Amino acid sequence: MNETAMSNELPDCTALALERRGSVLHVTLNRPDTRNLLDATMVQELLAVTAAVRGDRSLRTLVLRGAGGTFCTGDDIRGFYEKMRDEVPASGATDPVVRQNRAFGDFLTAMNELPQTVVMLVEGEALGGGMGLVCVSDIAIAVCDTQFALTETGFGLPAAQVAAFVVQRIGLTAARQLMMTGARFDGTRAGQLGLVHEVVPDPVALDVTLARVLNQVGRCAPGANAATKEILFAAQSRPQAEVLDMAAMHFAACMRGPEGREGVAAFLEKRPAGWIERTG
Incomplete structure (x- = not known):
């Protein structure tokens, strides 16, 4: 696939590396010195990227990975310690910790509901918020020895913004066991839980598998994929009859559309559809 210049509409980032290749945007968590902790800067940049790409119909897939052989080690505990030393807000005032924590939930929601297909490549560690991040992918591919854990309660904190997304991904029973113990588990177990969709033996296999997945996504019509994703999310929270009505409207719009x-x-005509893309 020929590389194209990155869209001018993408934000300038310091914690992320962005590279657009055709219809695929590669987003790298680019703080290897911190093992890609989710500090406030990284979360705000991730939220800005999701806002920038949402309406870009020329972009079909977003691929997220971590630099330095580690996906994401989760929350910025040192940053939390600094916040603890701040003056407690006056009675009735909104605690800035609430706003910062809720901002991560806004990002997870935005990433979860992107019309594009979101693929995550997971290696090294995916801890706390990093594991929550995996839960909002459409397709997750992990190296078998990747370490996963929901570590928040070990720091005296709840798994706050990630909890709902973890439950949606792996179910309440498994989520309770993982959150109440903070237990570590590997990529093989993550595959068994349904947290990730494919488990590969080593980092080299991540890229091989990614190429195959991108070819699979490239066979699907991007508008149909976006409509399907919207129907799936509606099915989780809206009455069935309402979802079926919405699905019928999407079906008619897609059928009568280009x-x-x-x-x-x-x-x-027994030929490939015009939207089909191949990585090579």
Whole structure:
């Protein structure tokens, strides 16, 4: 796939490295010296990236990974310690800790609901908020010896913003066991839990598997993928009849739109659809 210049609409980042290759945006958590801790700067930049790409229909896939052989070691505990030394806000005033913590939930929601397909490559460690981050991917690929854990309660803190996303991903029973113990487990176990979708033997295999997955995503119509994702999320929270009505509207819009016409024509003419992309 030929590399193209990064969109001017993407934000300037210091904690992230951004590289656009055709319809794929590669986002790297780029603080290897901290093992890619989710400090306030990184969270704000991630939120800015999701806002920038949401409406870009030329972008079909977002790939997220960590620099330095580690995905993400989660929360910035040293930053928490500094916050603890701040003056307690006056009665009735909003605690800035509340705003900062809630901002991470806003980012997780935004990433979770992106119309693009989100692929995460996980190696080294995915701890605390890093594991929560894995839970908002469409497709997660992990090296078998990656270490996962929900570490918050070991620091005297609840697994606050990530809790709902972990439950959605692996179910209440497994989430309770992992959160109440902070137990570590490896990539193989993560695959068994459904936290990740594919488990590979080593980092080299991550990129091989990514190329295959990008080819699979490239066979799907991007508008149809976006509509399908919206239907899936609606099915979790809205009445079934309402979801079915919405799904029928999406189906009609796609069928009468350019993707539907092209997809049916390509099938009848026994040729690849025009939207198909291959990585090589």
